[in-house]
Amino acid sequence: MADVRAKAITARRAVAVGELRAGDAFAAIVERRLPKGDALAMAEIAGLQGAKQASALMPLCHPLALEFVAVRCVPVPERSAIRVYCEAAAQARTGVEMEALAGANAALLTLYDLTKPVQPALSIEGVRLLFKQGGKKGLWRHPDGMSAEEEAHYRPQEPTSA
Numbered sequence: 001m002a003d004v005r006a007k008a009i010t011a012r013r014a015v016a017v018g019e020l021r022a023g024d025a026f027a028a029i030v031e032r033r034l035p036k037g038d039a040l041a042m043a044e045i046a047g048l049q050g051a052k053q054a055s056a057l058m059p060l061c062h063p064l065a066l067e068f069v070a071v072r073c074v075p076v077p078e079r080s081a082i083r084v085y086c087e088a089a090a091q092a093r094t095g096v097e098m099e100a101l102a103g104a105n106a107a108l109l110t111l112y113d114l115t116k117p118v119q120p121a122l123s124i125e126g127v128r129l130l131f132k133q134g135g136k137k138g139l140w141r142h143p144d145g146m147s148a149e150e151e152a153h154y155r156p157q158e159p160t161s162a
Contacts, residue, residue, distance in 0.1 A: 001060050001061075001062060002060075002062075002094070004062065004093040004094045005093070007093040007094065007135070007136075008093070008135075008136075009091055009092060009093055010091070010092075010134045010135050010159065011089070011091055011133075011134050011159065012089065012090050012091070012092050012094070012095050012096045012132070012133070012134035012135060013087070013088070013089040013096065013132065013133050013134060014087070014088055014089075014095060014096045014097045014099070014100040014101075014129060014131070014132040014133075015085060015086070015087045015088075015100055015129070015130045015131055015132075015154050015156075016085070016086050016097070016100035016101045016103065016104040016127065016128065016129050016130065017083065017084065017085050017086075017104060017126070017127070017128060017130050017150075018083075018084055018104050018105065018108050018124060018125065018126055018127035018128070019076070019079070019081045019082065019083050019084070019108075019124070019125050019126050020081060020082045020084070020108050020111045020112060020115070020122060020123075020124055020125075021079065021080065021081050021122060021123045021124075021125060022080050022081060022082060022111075022115060022119060022122060023080055023119050023121055023122070024080075024118075024119055025115045025118045025119035025122070026075070026077070026080035026081070026082075028115075028118055029075075029082060029111070029115060030075045030082075034114050034115060034117075034118060035117055035118065036113075036114040036117065037114065039110070039111050039114035039115060040073045040082070040111075042110050042114060043071070043073050043082075043084065043107040043108070043110045043111045043114075044071040044072075044073060044107065046106045046107050046109070046110035047069075047071030047084065047086050047103040047104065047106050047107030047110075048069050048071055048103065049106060050086075050102045050103040050104075050105060050106025050107065051066060051069040051071075051086055051088050051099040051100065051102055051103030051106075052066060052069065052099075053102065053106075054098045054099040054101075054102035054103075055098075057102055058098060058102070061098045062092075062093075062094050064090050064092050064094070064096060064099060065090060065092075066088055066089070066090050066096065066099060067089055067090045067091065068087070068088065068089040068090075069086070069087065069088050069089075069099070069103060070085075070086070070087045071084065071085065071086050071087075071103055071104075071107050072084070072085040073107065073111070081125075082111055084104050084107045084108050084111070085104065085130075085150075086099075086100045086101070086102075086103030086104040086107065087100060087154065088100040088103060094135075095132055095134065095135060096132070097129050097132050100129065100132075101127070101129060104127060105124075105127060108124045108127070109124070112124060128142055128144070129142055130142055130146055130150060130154070130156075131146070131154070131156040133156055133157065133158070133159060134159060138158050138159055139156055139157065139158045139159070141156065
């Protein structure tokens, strides 16, 4: 693991995103009528667990005391997709990017698992970090950018100096 002992404890925040392309199963997911149950509710719970377990999944990931995790599943009808967001935050010496990414992936895999009985031709796409903030470097945004809705919902900002 990287030695972060000399780093200052600062407010850290990260948001990750990805999509499940659901094809013909899209309506069943959104209408919460899959045979295995409510995939959207289960995905949100799995995403929370995934974020909290990031250090158990990735050997060099620091275990962090997360102070906030939120998972959102947003239907995208024009692509028959479910867009999943995971936001993680903590006061820490190291960032929470891996926790946000682990949460998004756990939610996406849960959607996949609950949907595969009715649609085996699923795909998980576009998993990436939207932005991270905190620490010495401040705000970093993914070069692919964010939609206006994402900007309005998450409001990434440069940290203010104390």
